[in-house]
Amino acid sequence: MPLQAPQNTDDPAYWSAQVGRIGAQHDTDAFMCLFAHFGPRLQRYLTGMGVPPSQAEELVQEAMLRVWRRAAQFDPCRANVSTWLFRIARNLYIDSIRGEPHWLTVQDDLEMLDALPSEDGATSAESFADGRGLDRAIDDLPPQQARMIRMSYFEAKSHSEIARELNQPLGTVKSSLRRAFARLQGALRKAP
Amino acid sequence: MKPHHHPDIATLMAYSAGALSSAFSAVVSAHLSVCRTCRDRLRDTDAIGGQLLNQQEGMPLSPGAHEKLLARIQQYAPDAVPAPPETPARHDPDLLPAPLWPYFGRSYRALPWKWIGPGIHHIRARDVTDDHLMLLRVAPGRSLPMHTHGGNELTMILRGAYDDTLGHFAPGDMADLDCDTEHQPVTAPGVPCICVAATDAPLRFSGWLARMLQPMVRL
Numbered sequence: 001m002p003l004q005a006p007q008n009t010d011d012p013a014y015w016s017a018q019v020g021r022i023g024a025q026h027d028t029d030a031f032m033c034l035f036a037h038f039g040p041r042l043q044r045y046l047t048g049m050g051v052p053p054s055q056a057e058e059l060v061q062e063a064m065l066r067v068w069r070r071a072a073q074f075d076p077c078r079a080n081v082s083t084w085l086f087r088i089a090r091n092l093y094i095d096s097i098r099g100e101p102h103w104l105t106v107q108d109d110l111e112m113l114d115a116l117p118s119e120d121g122a123t124s125a126e127s128f129a130d131g132r133g134l135d136r137a138i139d140d141l142p143p144q145q146a147r148m149i150r151m152s153y154f155e156a157k158s159h160s161e162i163a164r165e166l167n168q169p170l171g172t173v174k175s176s177l178r179r180a181f182a183r184l185q186g187a188l189r190k191a192p
Numbered sequence: 193m194k195p196h197h198h199p200d201i202a203t204l205m206a207y208s209a210g211a212l213s214s215a216f217s218a219v220v221s222a223h224l225s226v227c228r229t230c231r232d233r234l235r236d237t238d239a240i241g242g243q244l245l246n247q248q249e250g251m252p253l254s255p256g257a258h259e260k261l262l263a264r265i266q267q268y269a270p271d272a273v274p275a276p277p278e279t280p281a282r283h284d285p286d287l288l289p290a291p292l293w294p295y296f297g298r299s300y301r302a303l304p305w306k307w308i309g310p311g312i313h314h315i316r317a318r319d320v321t322d323d324h325l326m327l328l329r330v331a332p333g334r335s336l337p338m339h340t341h342g343g344n345e346l347t348m349i350l351r352g353a354y355d356d357t358l359g360h361f362a363p364g365d366m367a368d369l370d371c372d373t374e375h376q377p378v379t380a381p382g383v384p385c386i387c388v389a390a391t392d393a394p395l396r397f398s399g400w401l402a403r404m405l406q407p408m409v410r411l
Contacts, residue, residue, distance in 0.1 A: 026270055035261060040250025047251060057253060064261055069271045079235060083242030090210045100214050102294040106221050109290055114231060134243045153209040153241050170370060177202040188236045
């Protein structure tokens with residue numbers, strides 16, 4: 001019987017704690033609770049990217065399996081669970097649907113780099129988006145910027161494709177996306 | 193290596209969204225492998241993707257998806273936390289950035305350069321079907337013909353350096369150019385300038401000599 005997703009789902013700390021339990025205790029209930037919430041969202045994301053539904057379901061299972069196996073490596077100081085899941089699903093999409101055989105290795109290697117102290121001793125910036133703040137910031141974007149962001153993230157359209165479809169110069173698309181990022185950036189970091 | 197010129201944030205957003213071709217992604221990955229600043233910025237762009245993912249209405253999974261997943265995880269114990277990576281082996285100056293290995297091999301010494309014009313050699317990446325990915329080697333102290341770009345061009349300097357109206361570009365630096373940019377890079381004296389470049393349209397050279405070279409060069 002499927003578990004019901006809990007209510008406090010827009011609190012990133014709640015999900016980080018669930019992943020913590022999966023990592024530390026191999027907690028099946030926490031895992032299935034994560035699946036109840038994110039599984040259907042991953043399915044929506046992947047079908048939106050043009051993956052046929054049955055193949056998308058297969059990728060959702062694959063993504064969740066990665067969550068199960070790598071939960072102990074999840075670092076709540078560096079990302080939200082939703083960010084982590086987005087990365088996992090996008091990487092699997094690029095690997096298996098776009099058929100880029102090197103992508104997963106390259107991404108794993110890049111993530112390892114941040115576990116090392118850098119040559120100049122700096123540690124990477126703490127990133128911890130407050131879900132609600134970022135939600136509001138996304139909702140407050142001007143419609144044109146919001147549309148471009150969605151075309152990019154949910155349909156994997158290139159800047160040139162977005163420019164063609166919206167009948168805008170390429171430079172306008174890029175500067176709109178830059179402005180959108182600037183508006184969202186404030187909500188992306190925990191206030192110091 | 194601490195780069196001073198970075199990819200446009202719009203380019204990082206496209207990388208994060210999975211919306212770049214493999215040629216452009218390879219150049220961005222090579223820059224990310226040497227630039228902590230951009231790895232941090234990429235986490236921000238990934239966080240936008242994560243939040244959008246979370247905001248969506250879910251799409252129902254088929255009945256039985258739940259049981260299937262439960263059965264699957266019984267077969268796998270979670271991975272052990274990997275040991276923190278050891279201090280990386282001393283940087284071997286003959287190694288290309290790791291993200292470029294699949295396209296060009298690992299060693300600068302072993303690169304099979306092809307002559308395409310006075311002082312200019314290049315190598316096309318193998319197995320890239322979308323857009324163009326190439327290495328370019330330009331002799332020191334040489335000025336390239338003035339050119340504009342029909343589309344987008346993303347270049348990362350690997351060795352040597354060049355100067356143009358946009359500034360000084362040294363190893364690790366990235367030039368993220370679109371069709372509005374006209375530039376004439378001049379390579380620094382000393383060592384040849386080697387860079388990796390992705391383009392989605394042929395370069396357009398201005399000037400009669402450059403136009404004459406164009407069919408031969410076909411960059």
